[in-house]
Amino acid sequence: MTAEEKLRDQGCQAKAAGARLACMPTDIKNAALLAVADALEHNAGAIIEANAWDQAEAAAGGMNAAMLDRLILDEGRIKAIAADVRTVAALPDPVGEIFDMRTHANGLVIGKKRVPLGVIAAIYESRPNVTVDITALCLKAGNAVILRGGKETIHSNRVLVNIIHDALTRSGISPEAVQFIDDTDRALVPVLLHMSDLIDLVIPRGGAGLIKSVKETSTIPVVAGGIGVCHTYVDAAAKIKDAVAIAYNAKVQRPTVCNAMDTLIVHQAVAEEYLPLIAAEWAQAGVEMRCDERALAILSGRPNLKLAAAEPDDWSREYLALIAGVRVVDDLDGALRHISAYGSGHSEAIVTEDYSNAQRFLNEVDAAAVYVNASTRFTDGAQFGLGAEIGISTQKMHARGPLGLKEITSYKWLVYGSGTVRP
Amino acid sequence: MTAEEKLRDQGCQAKAAGARLACMPTDIKNAALLAVADALEHNAGAIIEANAWDQAEAAAGGMNAAMLDRLILDEGRIKAIAADVRTVAALPDPVGEIFDMRTHANGLVIGKKRVPLGVIAAIYESRPNVTVDITALCLKAGNAVILRGGKETIHSNRVLVNIIHDALTRSGISPEAVQFIDDTDRALVPVLLHMSDLIDLVIPRGGAGLIKSVKETSTIPVVAGGIGVCHTYVDAAAKIKDAVAIAYNAKVQRPTVCNAMDTLIVHQAVAEEYLPLIAAEWAQAGVEMRCDERALAILSGRPNLKLAAAEPDDWSREYLALIAGVRVVDDLDGALRHISAYGSGHSEAIVTEDYSNAQRFLNEVDAAAVYVNASTRFTDGAQFGLGAEIGISTQKMHARGPLGLKEITSYKWLVYGSGTVRP
Numbered sequence: 001m002t003a004e005e006k007l008r009d010q011g012c013q014a015k016a017a018g019a020r021l022a023c024m025p026t027d028i029k030n031a032a033l034l035a036v037a038d039a040l041e042h043n044a045g046a047i048i049e050a051n052a053w054d055q056a057e058a059a060a061g062g063m064n065a066a067m068l069d070r071l072i073l074d075e076g077r078i079k080a081i082a083a084d085v086r087t088v089a090a091l092p093d094p095v096g097e098i099f100d101m102r103t104h105a106n107g108l109v110i111g112k113k114r115v116p117l118g119v120i121a122a123i124y125e126s127r128p129n130v131t132v133d134i135t136a137l138c139l140k141a142g143n144a145v146i147l148r149g150g151k152e153t154i155h156s157n158r159v160l161v162n163i164i165h166d167a168l169t170r171s172g173i174s175p176e177a178v179q180f181i182d183d184t185d186r187a188l189v190p191v192l193l194h195m196s197d198l199i200d201l202v203i204p205r206g207g208a209g210l211i212k213s214v215k216e217t218s219t220i221p222v223v224a225g226g227i228g229v230c231h232t233y234v235d236a237a238a239k240i241k242d243a244v245a246i247a248y249n250a251k252v253q254r255p256t257v258c259n260a261m262d263t264l265i266v267h268q269a270v271a272e273e274y275l276p277l278i279a280a281e282w283a284q285a286g287v288e289m290r291c292d293e294r295a296l297a298i299l300s301g302r303p304n305l306k307l308a309a310a311e312p313d314d315w316s317r318e319y320l321a322l323i324a325g326v327r328v329v330d331d332l333d334g335a336l337r338h339i340s341a342y343g344s345g346h347s348e349a350i351v352t353e354d355y356s357n358a359q360r361f362l363n364e365v366d367a368a369a370v371y372v373n374a375s376t377r378f379t380d381g382a383q384f385g386l387g388a389e390i391g392i393s394t395q396k397m398h399a400r401g402p403l404g405l406k407e408i409t410s411y412k413w414l415v416y417g418s419g420t421v422r423p
Numbered sequence: 424m425t426a427e428e429k430l431r432d433q434g435c436q437a438k439a440a441g442a443r444l445a446c447m448p449t450d451i452k453n454a455a456l457l458a459v460a461d462a463l464e465h466n467a468g469a470i471i472e473a474n475a476w477d478q479a480e481a482a483a484g485g486m487n488a489a490m491l492d493r494l495i496l497d498e499g500r501i502k503a504i505a506a507d508v509r510t511v512a513a514l515p516d517p518v519g520e521i522f523d524m525r526t527h528a529n530g531l532v533i534g535k536k537r538v539p540l541g542v543i544a545a546i547y548e549s550r551p552n553v554t555v556d557i558t559a560l561c562l563k564a565g566n567a568v569i570l571r572g573g574k575e576t577i578h579s580n581r582v583l584v585n586i587i588h589d590a591l592t593r594s595g596i597s598p599e600a601v602q603f604i605d606d607t608d609r610a611l612v613p614v615l616l617h618m619s620d621l622i623d624l625v626i627p628r629g630g631a632g633l634i635k636s637v638k639e640t641s642t643i644p645v646v647a648g649g650i651g652v653c654h655t656y657v658d659a660a661a662k663i664k665d666a667v668a669i670a671y672n673a674k675v676q677r678p679t680v681c682n683a684m685d686t687l688i689v690h691q692a693v694a695e696e697y698l699p700l701i702a703a704e705w706a707q708a709g710v711e712m713r714c715d716e717r718a719l720a721i722l723s724g725r726p727n728l729k730l731a732a733a734e735p736d737d738w739s740r741e742y743l744a745l746i747a748g749v750r751v752v753d754d755l756d757g758a759l760r761h762i763s764a765y766g767s768g769h770s771e772a773i774v775t776e777d778y779s780n781a782q783r784f785l786n787e788v789d790a791a792a793v794y795v796n797a798s799t800r801f802t803d804g805a806q807f808g809l810g811a812e813i814g815i816s817t818q819k820m821h822a823r824g825p826l827g828l829k830e831i832t833s834y835k836w837l838v839y840g841s842g843t844v845r846p
Contacts, residue, residue: 019763023786102808108797110807117819118789196638200819215619216642221820242842249844340442362837363446366541374531374840383845384533384836385525396540396623396833397644398821410819413807414785417797419665421672422806 003183004191010146010179011198014119017176018144022116024173026093032171033089033136037082039167040132040160044078050159051128058152070126071153081129084388088136091387094405095142098414109416114409116142118200121192123148123214125206128156134203135164135178137390141405144177146199148192150206151184158182193218201408203391208318223403225368225394228258228346229318230376233335233361235352236269242373243270243351244277249375250349252285256320258392259347259379263315263325265335271298271328279305287322290314294328315342332357336364343367345394347376368394368401426606427614433569433602434621437542440600441567445539447596449516455594456512456559460505462590463555463583467501473582474551481575493549494576504552507811511559514810517828518565521837532839537832539565541623544615546571546637548629551579557626558587558601560813564831567600569622571615573629574607581605616641624831626814631741646826648791648817651681651769652741653799656758656784658775659692665796666693666774667700672798673772675708679743681815682770682802686738686748688758694721694751702728710745713737717751738765755780759787766790768817770799791817791824 001009021029040047051073058068073081094114101111120143122134131149138145149157157180165175181188193202193214202222204214211224232250234243250261266274275298279289288306291299299307314325315338329335339348349371350361358372369379379401381389386404393400399407424432444452463470474496481491496504517537524534543566545557554572561568572580580603588598604611616625616637625645627637634647655673657666673684689697698721702712711729714722722730737748738761752758762771772794773784781795792802802824804812809827816823822830 019789022789104806104808106801106806108801108806113785115789115819219639221644221818223820239842245842245844246840253845362536366442366445366538367835369836369838371838372840374838374843375845377845378529378531378838378843379836383527383529383531385527395644396538397646400833401836410823412790413792413802413824415792415794415797415801417669417795419662419668420797420801421668422676422798422800 003185003188007181007188007191008195008198010181011119011195013176014144014146014179015198017174018116018119020174021139021144021177022095022118022142024142028172029093029140029142030089032168032173033085033140035167035171036132036136036164037085037089039163040078040082040085043159043163044075047073047078047156047159047163048075050155053155054153063152067126071128071156073128073156077129081132084133085136088140088388091140091405093140094409101414106422107418107420111414112411113414114406114411117408117410119144119146119198120201120203120408121146121148121199121220123189123192123202123204123206123210125150125210126152128153128160130205131157131160132164133388134390137388137405137408139173139177141408143408144179146179146181146192148181148189154182154184190217193220196220205391221398223391223393223395223398225346225392226258227318227344227394228260229262229316229342229344230259230347231263231265231339231343232261232349232351232376233265233339234267234270234274235332235350235354235357236267237354237357238270238274238351239353240270240274240277243274244281246349246351246373246375247278248281248285250377251282251287251324252322253375253377255322258318259376260320261324261376262317262319263327263338263342265327265329265338266295267332267335268294268328268330271295275299275326276302282324285322287324289324289326291326292328295326298328318344332360336361339365346392347371347379349374349376368392426608426611430604430611430614431618431621433604434542434618436599437567437569437602438621440597441539441542443597444562444567444600445518445541445565447565451595452516452563452565453512455591455596456508456563458590458594459555459559459587460508460512462586463501463505463508466582466586467498470496470501470579470582470586471498473578476578477576486575490549494551494579496551496579500552504555507556508559511563511811514563514828516563517832524837529845530841530843534837535834536837537829537834540831540833542567542569542621543624543626543831544569544571544622544643546612546615546625546627546629546633548573548633549575551576551583553628554580554583555587556811557813560811560828560831562596562600564828566831567602569602569604569615571604571612577605577607613640616643619643628814644821646814646816646818646821648769648815649681650741650767650817651683652685652739652765652767653682653770654686654688654762654766655684655772655774655799656688656762657690657693657697658755658773658777658780659690660777660780661693661697661774662776663693663697663700666697667704669772669774669796669798670701671704671708673800674705674710674747675745676798676800678745681741682799683743684747684799685740685742686750686761686765688750688752688761689718690755690758691717691751691753694718698722698749699725705747708745710747712747712749714749715751718749721751741767755783759784762788769815770794770802772797772799791815
């Protein structure tokens with residue numbers, strides 16, 4: 001078999017296993033997830049050993065410390081991954097919900113039933129925990145999964161998938177429901193992305209380059225996102241104390257994630273008062289501020305600040321670091337125009353006590369999540385009540401914002417007749 | 424401006440107009456739709472004149488009578504199109520619905536608000552009524568639309584769009600919300616399908632070739648379907664009289680549409696009794712039966728039947744004509760296997776009085792609509808309670824089955840805080 005044939009064969013196995021998984025009772029799926037969680041902890045030694053191999057190869061290849069940290073698995077992280085799997089097991093099963101059912105004038109009883117999507121392919125980079133997270137969510141929602149991790153974690157992923165396969169087999173679920181592409185040849189990715197007869201959804205998780213290339217290549221529907229160029233707008237009517245706390249939290253609480261703030265926009269009427277306050281707080285956390293002319297004029301000369309003049313392409317940058325763009329605008333319209341021009345449709349916040357301005361912001365900003373008087377750091381499946389998330393979508397089709405279990409399902413229409421024909 | 428630049432410019436206009444339309448009050452949208460309906464009737468003469476030009480060119484190009492009939496517009500059809508627009512005006516506005524809103528443990532009030540998708544591009548063939556239908560549905564749901572009809576109706580479409588533009592302008596809605604690609608150069612379609620920064624959804628409507636090519640080319644999400652290889656399975660426990668009425672209706676009531684039956688599957692235990700009955704009914708309607716060996720053995724020699732031996736590729740054919748495949752199976756499993764192998768995931772029916780078989784069929788058949796004891800001809804937006812439809816999806820992402828107004832919307836998450844930050 002060529003590598004392409006092997007991949008297609010994996011797709012066929014996944015489709016068949018997915019069809020069986022779609023009818024699997026909830027208690028069997030949950031027991032299998034708990035078995036996976038136990039097995040991960042039980043086999044922590046083997047995982048850490050394989051992971052050390054990945055780390056050694058990455059270090060030899062010159063990977064930087066931040067990236068290297070993302071691929072490390074230790075006892076603590078393995079326990080956390082197992083805990084996440086148990087959380088998924090405890091969530092309600094989305095499959096089988098019947099909704100919108102009613103009797104129609106044509107005599108038919110028509111409704112919808114929630115069903116799994118079928119087969120989900122995940123293409124992702126670095127963090128090996130994604131292997132387990134995505135698998136747990138897909139299985140719980142009755143989907144088979146095809147995993148294509150990065151080459152930097154191939155040893156860890158191989159061991160993790162073996163552990164998952166064993167636990168599934170012992171739990172009465174076919175291990176064919178979890179397919180792992182144990183081949184890092186990049187030429188296989190386009191082949192995978194054209195298997196639209198076997199795969200129902202592709203989820204890319206990684207950098208902007210990966211996501212763009214998957215969207216452009218795939219003939220299978222893609223749900224993508226995660227790129228967050230997020231803004232916090234401090235309105236003239238903001239409570240200044242709240243605005244400091246919110247902007248500080250949005251930038252500093254966890255700067256490396258997609259819902260962290262990238263650009264702070266401030267109404268001119270409060271800029272003189274507000275900017276020195278947030279700048280002083282940020283300075284203590286080591287935040288660099290890339291300012292427009294008006295912000296720079298206000299902040300220049302103050303001690304201990306990391307100030308720079310913003311370059312034009314800074315406004316569309318997702319920093320994932322302790323850096324923030326800072327811009328002063330004339331009014332709410334200026335803020336809305338800036339967000340419309342540079343936002344990525346992820347999470348956008350206004351800080352204001354003005355009712356009409358809050359309403360305008362919520363109505364007019366086109367993003368997955370729009371906030372009044374809160375930090376954008378809340379855009380997250382757990383915080384939004386979904387229990388867990390498989391990703392965050394910045395597109396409008398299918399699902400927007402955090403994707404939980406329900407968002408990796410579809411529905412079918414059920415039609416009950418009694419010899420009913422169309423006149 | 425080159426044709427490509429003009430197309431991009433149209434995309435930009437649509438995006439800007441869509442953003443304004445997203446906030447448009449329901450009464451203005453409805454008044455605009457009613458103005459469009461009135462204007463269509465008022466300008467019927469000009470439409471018929473342009474349509475005659477299309478007909479003449481099509482006839483000169485050797486178009487067959489069935490295809491030619493699809494592009495004809497006369498007084499009656501124009502009145503019907505106007506009536507459909509008034510129906511859309513009368514439907515509830517999907518935009519602005521707030522749902523799933525509640526107070527979370529983190530102190531935030533979080534919910535979802537239904538919003539337009541933004542810009543929808545429709546690529547379609549022949550029937551000029553699609554120009555008006557899709558425009559009406561898109562406008563009602565707050566979306567801008569980019570129309571790319573076939574060259575065989577370019578004259579009709581041009582006049583229809585002019586009428587729509589005039590009516591919109593008089594109603595206070597920017598005509599830029601309805602963009603018409605007045606250029607039949609096929610090379611522009613791939614350009615359109617790569618404008619993912621300006622277009623949110625592509626809806627192809629036409630034959631299998633068009634849909635396949637759009638899905639393979641587009642980097643924008645596509646909702647496609649409409650191809651229906653639909654089955655009716657007559658179980659051993661069927662009420663024979665119902666089974667005759669249902670199969671007759673599913674094949675004969677309107678054979679040229681996607682929800683019409685293509686293959687009749689019959690349990691061996693009732694084949695001897697049932698097949699001669701449905702064959703006699705179908706014979707009067709002129710239905711040709713393409714039979715497997717067992718069906719042929721039962722039906723051969725009976726008078727007035729149009730019988731043929733089924734070729735292997737008949738099973739995957741969407742006939743859109745008075746032709747039906749006929750197959751006898753050993754049991755329900757045989758029927759399920761046949762549907763799984765050859766169905767297109769559109770509409771599938773079982774006729775049975777057996778509770779468990781009905782449940783198995785509903786659970787195990789993977790299709791947009793699954794029926795018990797009814798004709799598949801009901802798979803339709805109006806029949807399913809959506810009021811109207813923009814198409815029928817046979818994919819599982821975003822929406823499945825008939826697509827109404829709600830299915831061409833998205834949602835945004837609304838988050839209300841009170842100075843709330845993430846711990």
